[in-house]
Structure formats: structure tokens, C-alpha cells
């Protein structure tokens with residue numbers, strides 16, 4: 052029996068089509084470690100496309116359109132005392148210490164300044180990408196800085212601020228998190244107005260919609276934007292009603308020049324604008340990225356903002372020409388979330404899952420996704436310049452390393468359990484790390 056299986060395995064070597072092995076087994080065999088050791092170096096060599104990241108320096112306020120509320124709780128691995136960060140600093144900068152004590156981290160801060168000086172302009176972050184073998188990385192930022200090379204850092208801009216044009220006093224006062232988030236949305240809307248030379252909000256609703264479309268088109272055609280991103284789950288529930296245009300037109304007329312809309316009225320208005328943006332994403336070939344996981348801030352309401360609330364939008368036949376990327380893959384509801392990728396226009400990005408979880412758990416996430424819709428999942432690090440010590444550089448490294456390790460482990464188990472062969476496993480690795488995401492942008496990214 053064993054020999055027969057081995058013969059079938061040998062037959063499958065070199066085949067890139069469906070593995071013609073025996074029936075799948077429920078446990079990996081004793082070869083699983085060996086397969087893992089064989090796969091990992093091959094997977095490390097695959098140049099990746101990072102589908103969700105916030106690259107930049109720690110003192111750059113444009114790395115995100117919002118900010119973390121002060122004293123927000125952090126999951127264990129994402130705290131800045133994670134000892135793995137010393138390994139990250141070692142890999143990136145030759146950090147000679149195994150802890151992150153203040154005396155030691157001074158070495159790191161000085162070293163980064165020195166490397167930055169030797170690599171002026173866009174060279175510094177190009178070098179960071181080279182070190183982690185990422186060919187290109189999305190820059191999901193408020194605006195783009197001149198120190199990121201646009202060829203390797205395609206821009207994903209934020210679209211939420213169009214939902215907040217009225218007096219936001221009541222929304223801002225709801226809790227400490229909203230007190231931080233909502234004023235930043237107002238600021239972002241103001242920046243879009245400046246960009247388009249609009250001094251005040253248009254008087255009519257039709258012109259407001261025109262203004263929104265103008266920003267989208269400008270961002271795409273003149274500023275290198277490849278997609279729009281929503282982090283709406285931070286600000287309000289992600290269930291969207293389907294109001295009529297007349298209803299919303301009336302709300303706009305009533306509140307555009309003052310007055311505080313009732314919560315229900317504001318939501319109704321936002322529901323329409325959200326759907327308008329989704330439709331525009333289809334018309335303009337701008338994929339729509341949506342934050343779909345837990346989020347920073349202690350008031351983040353997971354039951355009101357979980358990914359499954361979006362199911363009625365994602366499965367709406369009116370939006371089949373819009374490509375959706377569910378950023379963070381619905382974590383911690385990623386097991387349910389993968390079934391949303393049954394829709395041909397819906398993709399799941401795994402970023403943050405690889406940081407919130409250690410590789411042993413993240414491996415299970417990837418394995419279940421690879422076993423369900425492997426052609427619909429994409430890699431991302433969600434890197435962010437947390438502070439001068441834990442910078443974009445270290446978080447790129449930790450995100451990329453964790454993802455590659457978990458990927459090699461998931462595929463090794465699948466091979467050892469007789470689900471797929473090694474050639475197919477490497478195809479799946481390329482698809483997840485690079486090809487699936489790149490295909491979405493119709494030649495605009497590499």
C-alpha cells in the first residue's frame with residue numbers, strides 16, 4: 052500500500068495539473084518537516100506583492116488617514132515589547148543585541164539614520180523592499196510622499212471621508228475612539244476639496260456626487276491611485292441600507308450648510324454614498340478595499356462591523372463589475388469569510404492575520420483558505436511605522452517572514468496529507484504571494 056502511494060507520488064512529480072495521488076489523509080506523515088524544510092527556501096525566493104501596507108517614516112502623519120486612539124489595547128504579538136522585533140532589527144540592520152532595552156535601541160535609531168543618509172530619496176525604502184524580497188508594496192496612505200518610489204509603491208487612497216460632510220458633533224462625542232477618528236475624516240475631506248480647488252461643499256447633491264467622482268478620477272488618472280480603501284468599520288456599523296436618491300438628496304439639502312442630522316438620517320445618507328462609491332469603483336476599474344477585521348481602539352464593535360454584515364453588498368448582482376478586496380480577511384471570522392470569495396469579484400487579503408496570530412495559528416488560516424479558494428487570496432503585511440524603534444522596516448520583515456513560514460507549513464501539511472503535489476504547492480505559493488493580487492490591477496502593478 053505504502054509503495055503504491057509512493058509510486059503515485061513519483062508519477063506526480065513535475066506535473067503542474069491536479070495531483071493524481073491517493074485519497075487524502077487526516078494527519079500529516081513523518082515527512083512533513085522535511086517537506087517544510089524543502090519548501091521554505093523556495094518560498095523565500097518568490098518576489099512578493101504586498102497587497103496591504105502603510106509604509107513611511109514614524110514622523111510622517113500621512114501614513115494613514117486615521118490614528119490609533121491613545122492607550123488602546125494591543126494583542127500580545129503586536130506590542131512593542133515582542134522579543135521577535137530584535138530578530139527583525141537584526142535581519143534588517145544587523146542589530147547586535149537580543150533585547151530592546153532603551154540603551155540598545157539607541158543603536159538601532161542611529162543605524163537607521165546612517166543607512167537613510169547613505170540611501171537618499173526613494174533609495175531607502177526600495178532597499179527595505181529588496182531586503183524582504185517584496186517586489187512592490189501597496190502604500191495605503193492619506194497622501195503619497197516623495198520618498199516612496201511610485202513604481203514600487205502603488206497608492207491606495209482612502210474613500211471614507213465622503214461619508215462625513217455634515218456637522219459631526221454628535222458622532223465625534225460618541226466615545227474616545229470617535230473623538231480621534233472623526234476629526235481626521237473631516238480633515239481628509241478638506242484635503243480632497245483643496246486638491247480639487249473646491250472652497251466649500253457643493254450646494255446641490257448632484258454636484259456633491261460629481262465632486263466625489265472627480266476626486267476618484269484625479270487620484271486614478273493623475274496621482275497613480277490603483278484602488279480605494281474604506282475603513283468604515285471603525286466609524287459605524289457595516290450594514291448598509293439601500294435608500295432612494297430622492298430621500299438622500301433631501302437630506303443633503305437639509306444639512307449641507309448646517310444643523311446636526313439625526314443618527315438615522317446620517318446613516319441613510321452614508322449608505323447611499325457608500326453604494327455610490329462601490330459603483331464608481333466598477334465604472335473606473337478601481338478595486339474597492341474594505342477593512343474587514345477587528346480594529347484598533349477599545350470601542351471597536353466587532354458584532355456591528357464584522358465581515359459577514361457586508362455579505363448582502365458583496366453578493367449584490369448590481370456590483371459584479373466592482374472588484375472587492377476584503378482587507379485582513381475578516382479576522383477573526385476568516386473561516387466564514389473565505390466563502391465570500393465564491394463571488395468571482397471578491398478577494399481576501401490576509402494582512403494583519405499574520406501579525407495578530409503566531410505562525411502556528413496563521414498556518415491554519417492559510418491552510419483552510421488554500422483548500423477552499425486558493426485563487427482568491429492575497430498576501431499583505433499591514434506594516435506600519437509604530438515608532439522610531441519598531442518602524443515600517445521591522446514590521447515588513449515580521450509580516451513577510453511570518454507569512455512565508457506559515458505558507459510553507461500549510462503547504463507542507465497539504466502535501467504530506469496527500470492533498471496536492473509539490474509542483475502544485477509552489478504554484479499556489481506564487482499565486483498567494485504575488486500573482487492573484489497583481490492580476491486585479493490590469494497591468495498597472497508588478
Ligand SMILES: [Zn+2]
Pocket residue numbers: 103104105191433
Ligand atoms: Zn492597514
